[in-house]
Every structure is written in C-alpha cells, then in structure tokens.
Amino acid sequence: SQTIHQWPATLVQPVGSPLSLxxxxxxxxxxxxxxxxxxxxxxLQLLFYSVGIGQISSEVPQNLSASRPxxxxxxxxxxxxxxxxxxxxLCAWQGQGIEQYxxxxxxxxxx
Amino acid sequence: QKEVEQNSGxxxxxxxxxxxxxxxxxxxxxxxxxxxRQYSGKSPELIMSIYSNGxxxxxxxTAQLNKASQYVSLLIRDSQPSDSATYLxxxxxxxxxxxxxxxxxxxxxx
Numbered sequence: 001s002q003t004i005h006q007w008p009a010t011l012v013q014p015v016g017s018p019l020s021l022x023x024x025x026x027x028x029x030x031x032x033x034x035x036x037x038x039x040x041x042x043x044l045q046l047l048f049y050s051v052g053i054g055q056i057s058s059e060v061p062q063n064l065s066a067s068r069p070x071x072x073x074x075x076x077x078x079x080x081x082x083x084x085x086x087x088x089x090l091c092a093w094q095g096q097g098i099e100q101y102x103x104x105x106x107x108x109x110x111x
Numbered sequence: 112q113k114e115v116e117q118n119s120g121x122x123x124x125x126x127x128x129x130x131x132x133x134x135x136x137x138x139x140x141x142x143x144x145x146x147x148r149q150y151s152g153k154s155p156e157l158i159m160s161i162y163s164n165g166x167x168x169x170x171x172x173t174a175q176l177n178k179a180s181q182y183v184s185l186l187i188r189d190s191q192p193s194d195s196a197t198y199l200x201x202x203x204x205x206x207x208x209x210x211x212x213x214x215x216x217x218x219x220x221x
Contacts, residue, residue, distance in 0.1 A: 088154075104153075
C-alpha cells in the first residue's frame with residue numbers, strides 16, 4: 001500500500017531564515033505530487049504540483065520554491081522566510097483517479 | 112475562476128441525528144467530487160468520492176451529486192462525537208488538480 005511521509009512535523013524558524021520541507025511517497029511509481037498550505041482556520045492553497053522528476057508547476061507567486069529530485073521525493077524550500085509563510089504545509093499524491101491523499105503535514109511557525 | 116463554496120459553520124447536530132453538509136461549485140464541466148474529513152491539527156482524510164449523479168453510500172456516509180444544480184452534499188447518519196471535524200468539499204478541476212472548499216466545521220453534541 002502507499003504511504004506518504006513528511007518531515008519535520010513541526011518547525012519554528014525566525015524571519016529571514018531558510019526553509020526545507022521534505023515529502024516522500026512509498027508504494028507507487030511516478031505519482032503526481034502536490035504542496036499545499038493551510039493558514040489557521042482557512043482552506044487549502046495549492047502552491048506547487050509536479051507530474052514528474054524535474055517538472056514543477058507553480059500556482060502562486062511567492063518566495064517559496066519546489067523541487068523534485070527523485071521520482072518519489074518532493075521538496076519545498078525558501079531562501080528567506082516571511083511571517084506570512086507560517087501555516088500548515090501539506091504534501092499530497094494523486095491516486096488512480098484524480099483523488100489526492102495527504103501526508104501528516106508540517107506545522108511551520110515563523111517568528 | 113473556478114470556485115467551491117461551503118458554509119463555514121459551525122454546524123451543531125445532536126448525537127444520533129443526521130448531519131447534512133452542502134457544497135456548490137462553479138465549473139459545470141467538473142466530473143469528480145470528493146469529501147475530506149479534517150480533525151483539528153491533522154491532515155485531511157479522503158472519506159468519499161462520487162462521479163455520477165445520484166447517491167453513493169458507504170457505511171454511515173452518503174454522498175449526493177446533482178450536476179444540473181452544481182451541488183454536492185454529504186449526509187452522516189447516526190452522528191457520533193467522533194464525527195466532529197471540518198469537512199472539506201473538493202471538485203476535480205483538470206486531470207491533475209482538485210479545488211477545495213474552505214470547509215464546514217461540524218460539531219456533534221452529546
């Protein structure tokens with residue numbers, strides 16, 4: 001069966017510091033992968049998605065970037081965090097249809 | 112812009128009653144519809160998918176789809192305190208993207 005991992009689970013970072021969040025998927029090959037952000041009490045905002053290694057589509061212009069160095073690895077990065085980057089970051093993979101399955105998430109607080 | 116609308120709630124339902132959650136969407140060409148449950152502090156969990164008009168039942172959950180009215184609903188029978196969560200409606204936007212509503216917060220009171 002498929003499993004999706006995210007780490008770290010929680011992170012507290014100062015403004016201006018770099019960020020690297022990692023997502024890996026097991027049990028499937030060449031999945032579509034997604035990064036979402038959920039601000040407190042808000043809906044899901046699609047940040048990036050990838051249909052294959054090295055293929056990244058950006059949905060919202062911002063100071064974040066994404067990379068997919070391996071088939072089942074998706075990384076979200078920033079060179080300098082802003083206060084507004086705080087939120088719950090969710091990685092998801094797409095199933096057989098177009099349904100998506102989420103990882104456990106990373107809660108980021110920028111101070 | 113394609114949108115998915117939900118009442119934010121909270122919707123308060125007594126234990127044992129039927130909870131009814133509703134969702135409307137703007138893209139008439141949408142073909143895939145989903146309900147996710149999200150407990151506080153946790154990630155969303157897929158609980159129902161529906162692709163054709165009518166009802167789809169899975170245990171205590173029933174998803175209803177009316178494409179002509181661009182309306183999706185989720186019924187939860189015999190509501191339990193463990194059903195208290197935020198329910199996200201999601202609609203397929205393309206072959207690779209889903210648009211999520213902002214969610215309805217459901218509270219089951221004992």
